[in-house]
Amino acid sequence: MYTYRFTTASQRETEELGERFSAYLDPGTVVAMYGDLGAGKTAFTRGVLRGLGYDCTVSSPTFAIVNEYRGGRLDLAHFDMYRISSEDELYGTGFYDYLDGTMTVFMEWSENVPFAVDEDAVKVRIEHGEGDIRIIEIDFQKEIEI
Amino acid sequence: MIILGVDSSSAAGSAAVSRDGELLYEAFANEGLTHSQTLLVRCDEALRAGGVRPSDVDVFAVTSGPGSFTGLRIGMGLVKGMAFATGAKCAGVSTFLALAEPLRHSGRDILTVLDARQKRAYCSAYRSLDGELYKVMDECVLNFSELNEAAGRAGLTAPLVVGDISMEAVSYVDEAEYAGDDLRYVHAGHVCKAALSMAEKGLLCSADELRPFYLQLSQAERNRIHSDREEK
Secondary structure, rough: OOEEEEOOOOHHHHHOOOOOOOOHHHOOEEHHHHOOOOOOHHHHOOOHHOOOOOOOOOOOOOOOOEEEOOOOOOEEEEEOOOOOOOHHHHHOOOHHHHHHOOOOOEOOOOHHHHHHOOOOOEEEEEEOOOOEEEOOOOOOOOOOOO | OOOEEEEOOOEEEEEEEOOOEEEEEEEEEEOOOOOHHHHHHHHHHHHHHOOOHHHHHHEEEEEEEEOOOOHHHHHHHHHHHHHHOOOOEEEEEEEEHHHHHHHOOOOOEEEEHHHHHHEEEEEEEEEEEEEEEEEEEEEEEEEHHHHHHHHHOOOOOOOOOOOHHHHHHHHHOOOOOOOOOOHHHOOOHHHHHHHHHHHHHOOOOOOOOOOOOOOOHHHHHHHHHHHHHHHH
């Protein structure tokens, strides 16, 4: 596992990082995201989706729990685990059915579902720096250059 | 008695039609979770090939769980819809029973195991005796490392292991035997057979009464606590 560290100075830069990162994703890749409210998890995911060819509005699925994006370079399921606290609740979202290797899965608020994060999952941790600055750490099994 | 059996409890899906216990037709596919697109087509195929009209079906049977959340809901919704339309009875067949069904005449103990993730198994067990299957272990969730003790407590002797994780689970249980690749997945023909035996025992229900049985972890944990207490 490699750990990469980036610093972005604005939401736009966080999105652009996500866009470049998207090139390294495959069907079945699970990306666990960590970070407080307003850290930029959704901005990062929005960039990823743009990189995969989705030209649409991307918002955090806080109430829907999962939004599906189909038809781009990869099909992607975007989860928000903010309101999930147990394995049973997660099961009841159909989460485990998305892990059949055909879809790329992004999970915001992975802090809430440690039981659902496999060792080989990609991890994206976003921390607040000063002002709009964000420190973004990515754990990935692959070597990436972004 | 004409039965349409449906299974979509896992990535594999199937539909079958039986008449008086004889399998007329079975369609099985394991091409990924696309049940919402394929399951109704498979039912239609099974009915046509069996020369049976939907209104001729006496019992609509479906695996009721445990299994994939989405899969169970697709199967349930489909069967409820058809039975509601024709007024026929339903059978909610435990996924465990459907897995054990082909071993009904084996005269063996049968350990049924389904993946509960993270080296855990949803499990139950049956004893085959004189062509009948007797449940000898209540549905529960166990770590693989606890399987052997649970099998011992249920009095299982050299059990045959069936279910999607049977190949992994078999090595955890003393003298257990892998029942083979064909018994890792439910086949709708076995759902029909199990439903027939349920009909004979008066265990059918209406479309409205049919319920999925998710065997969620919290519930399974409670079952385990309960059976531990009984033990003491």
